[in-house]
Amino acid sequence: MELRQLEYFLAVAEECHFTRAAKRMHVAQSGLSASIRALEVELGAPLFLRTTRQVELTQAGRALLPEARRALGSVESARDAVAAVQGLLRGTLAVGSLQCLHVVHLPAVLARFHEVHPGVELRMRQSGNAELVEDVRAGRLDLAFATRQPKIADDLRMSTVASEPLVLACAPESPFAHRESVALDELRGQSFVDFNADWGTRDEADRALAAAGVDRRVAVEVNDVHSLLDFVAFGLGVALVPQSFSLKTDRAHFVGLRGDAPVAETVVVTGHTVGAAAAVFLDLVLEARAGRLHLAG
Structure with missing residues (x-):
């Protein structure tokens, strides 16, 4: 599981839309969709219910959401801690x-x-x-x-x-x-x-x-x-x-x-x-x- 996959997952979960999530992350929609599919394969469960009108989290997706936020938050905190040691906040x-x-x-x-x-x-x-x-x-x-x-x-x-x-x-x-x-x-x-x-x-x-x-x-x-x-x-x-x-x-x-x-x-x-x-x-x-x-x- 890569951090970038979690970032893409979080963007789709918050936007409820693959196209908007791709624009937010400044990537091609095909690349973002492929990353999400790879994450689903790795976890062995679908994370989103996809229809022509909307995108919703599955039960597995809802379980992953707070953990993804915490994981990404921990990474950001680690970066901030290093910056703080260097005199930067x-x-x-x-x-x-x-x-x-x-x-x-x-x-x-x-x-x-x-x-x-x-x-x-x-x-x-x-x-x-x-x-x-x-x-x-x-x-x-x-x-x-x-x-x-x-x-x-x-x-x-x-x-x-x-x-x-x-x-x-x-x-x-x-x-x-x-x-x-x-x-x-x-x-x-x-x-x-x-x-x-x-x-x-x-x-x-x-x-x-x-x-x-x-x-x-x-x-x-x-x-x-x-x-x-x-x-x-x-x-x-x-x-x-x-x-x-x-x-x-x-x-x-x-x-x-x-x-x-x-x-x-x-x-x-x-x-x-x-x-x-x-x-x-x-x-x-x-x-x-x-x-x-x-x-x-």
Whole structure:
């Protein structure tokens, strides 16, 4: 099995079209098709279902796809590591993140990284927790900032970046607004505002309330922090949010949770092998967290 075969396979899988894949790889379609056929013969299974209208992965092709991405990613990481030893940092850095990453100012850190290492192409995408983790596992992202997951694949690693307690966000007119603390089981019967499933701290809130025996109703679902806080401020529900959200608005009230308050833990997800560019970027994140990195803006 040759690396070029895996590159051709990945191009066809992503383009779902042999002609487009050949143009992307700057080769003749006949040569790309012959390479794919040779790979199928070597593996003893067809990788694509070919019709006149479309190209789809077979079950064998779907099994090969994440492994091909990882293999090609490892080769690129090896090249980057050699370049780094020579004082050069090149290649691509693909970063994923939650919609509102409060533990580090990601745009500023990315800007600093680009200033110091302009030869590295930066890619950034936001998504939900499960999709971010899967994108790292599949090699589409080098690293991702997410909330801690109860389970993670054996070929991935989670490292804690920061943790903070969840608090209750409510409207100024809420009976909870001027309380010193609130117990979770007091929230029975309340309408909630929360993130969409698998987004932000939704999972932590679900687990904490379920453990407290609260069968809650989420009346409003959003996928950004400012909308969540606006709906709460106007009395359309309460929410469990990280304590740092209290710095984002003065229109809602924030009340601590009594007892063993649930914790929102932000982690960075990587493979067990981290490329040179990703390692340098994570060092900058740690410097920013420690206040040793001067960030403009």
